[in-house]
Amino acid sequence: MLDVTLIRNHPGQVREGLRKRAVDADIPAFLTLDATFRETRTAVERLRGERRRISAEIAVRRREGAAAGELQDAAKTLTDELAEAEAHLAELAARHQEFLDALPNLPDDDVAAGGKENNEVVRTVGEPPAFAFPARDHVGLAQDLGLVDYKRGAALAGNGYWIYRGQGAALEWALLNHFLDAHRRAGYEFVLPPHLLTYEAGYTAGQFPKFADEVFRVDDHFLLPTAETALVNLHRGETLDERELPRRYVAYTPCYRRESGSHRTADRGTLRGHQFNKVELFQFARPEDSDAAHLELLERAEELVAGLGLHHRVTKLAAGDTSPAQAKTYDVEVWLPSLGAYAEVSSVSNARAYQARRGGIRYRPADGGKAAYVHTLNASGLATSRLLPAILEQCQRPDGTVAVPEVLRRWGLPEVLRPQSTPA
Template sequence: MLDVTLIRQHPERVRAGLRKRGLDVDLDAFLALDERLRAARTALERLRGERRRVSAEIAARRRTGEAPGELLARATELADRVTGATAAHGRLDAEHRAFLDGLPNLPDPDVPAGGKEHNEVIRAEGVRPEFAFPPRDHVRLGQELALVDHRRGAALAGSGNWIYRGEGAALEWALLNHFLDSHRRAGYTFVLPPHLLTWQAGYTAGQFPKFADDVFVTERAADGRPERFLLPTAETALAAMHQGETLDEPELPLKYVAYTPCYRQEAGGYRTAERGTLRGHQFNKVELFQLTRPDDSDAAQLELLARAEELVAGLGLHHRVTRLAAGDTSAAQAKTYDVEVWLPSLGTYAEVSSVSNARDYQARRGGIRYRPAGGGKTAYVHTLNASGLATSRLVPALLEQHQRPDGSVAVPEVLRRWGLPEVLRRP
């Protein structure tokens, strides 16, 4: 949620930030609504104060045996006016909140304007593999090596689902163990959150109400909104884990690592870029999350980016880092770097980690503050997240980049401690 004071005092700055996302928002209408809301709040408080004064005077008269007289009629009138003013204030407040809820975060100044065509490649790392033989794609490799069963996965759960089996399941689990072990050794607290979350969790993370249709809903409230839903990413749970809390400054930063499956309504199709495990309704991901002081969040984002890159490089994968343009950055985030791996069969890169800084956007929605060690007013924390890493695109990159002429695939050394062979071969 954006700071309403920022909108009041710097509307042009807000307009400029939203335009970078391709949005033209009528802030003048909102500011006029904001004035009406504040006037309604003042009028309501004045009426409540008058009602309290009249009620106190009635009580005082009765204590002395004096009849309340005309004050009873005045009290009734004020009660009716308070009821009407409360309803009017409630309508304005709901409209005010709905407008703020619909606004995305403002992109940082160094974030390019426009859509994904304006994403900026920051750097590329590692050597792009070249093959002296006709390379296989990840779908064929997964089938020939009996690693992934797409047919039975679809039979079990419909299109957009698959089964890891045999060494494919072992490869998936080794990746998850490797990631979790690395992050725990770096001081991140391991969390296994619930997979069923409430509306407030989605709201705090910035996914609701605008993106409520993107999740799998298990229970709806009377107004139709998702009362409970399957988490689309562990970020949704971690962003809301401290909602309503005021943390002590010495506690910060809080660093969490979580493993969950992720459940998404979107899924792949028959296009090459969507086949295999690249897009699906359920996939595994290790998620990193930090709550920091505002002054520390820039450094925290670079730390998260370095962690994601280190894991990809340790798997021997050619990859690049891209700074997303404003229109390609998630609504709750101010800046995002994507770590993308090379997929030879597609001749392009696929994202395996998004490293994002939400600034105080999520903290405002969740009411997450910290208490300065030296005293003074509480302030909102900054929240950051990164995939560390997602496996559904990582496995295709591993298969394709490390394939051999005979159709086998070399296993990165860092994964062999988890019981994998040096080479994956046809069974």
């Protein structure tokens, strides 16, 4: 949520920031509403104070045995006025909150305006692999090597689902183990959160109310679309001690998303689905430390991709391609030869105080100053459903086998993936 004081004092700055996202919010209308809301709130407090004063005077007269008829009449009139004013205040408060809830975060000054066409490639690492043989795509390789069962996955759950089998399941688990081990050694606390969350969790993350229809619902809960949604809520409603910051967490969860791909080549295999695995990094930081924390998260994500020996690039997203809750996002993208394109395997984002304000997450300065909102940051560390295709395509060999990145072999994988005898 945006700081309402910022909107009041710097409406032009807010309008310009929102326009970078192509969001044209009616700030003047909100300021009019805000002024009426504050005036009405003041009037309600005045009426409540007057009612307390009259009630106290009535009590005194009763103790003294004096008549209080005129005061009781005044109290009744005041109670009716107060009820009407409180109803009006509640209506104004709902409209006030609805407007604030709908506003996305303001992009940082160095974030380009516009959509994905204005994304900026920050750096490219390595060269795309050059093959002296007809290269194959990840779908055919995964099927021939018995790694992924697309047919039975769809039979079990429908389109957008798959089953890792044999060495494919082992490769998926090795990736997760490798990532978790690296982050734990770096001092991140390992968390296994619930997969079913409440509406308040989605609201704090900035996904609700706007995107409430894009999640899988189970009664009055929803399945988390990313572990970020759970991790940002770990300290909801809390005031942390400045000396405890930064708080660093790493979680593993499946991610459940209603939106899936189509039958286009760019969405085939495990590139896009309703359920996929991801290791997520999250930090609660002091505002003055959040820029450094953002770069540290990016470095962690990029090091993992580089450690797998994969050609990749880092892209800074334009405002319109950045998640509404985030102020700045870098994507780490791997190269997929069959598509001649890059696919995102990590989004590394800084929400500034946007999520903390929605969730009431503050910290108390060590010098005893006024409590302030923390900054929240997250990064995929990493998502696996696009890494497996990248490994298959970038590490394939002329005989149809695939070399396993060396860092994964300690998890029980062979040097080379070969066809296995699995049920047809």
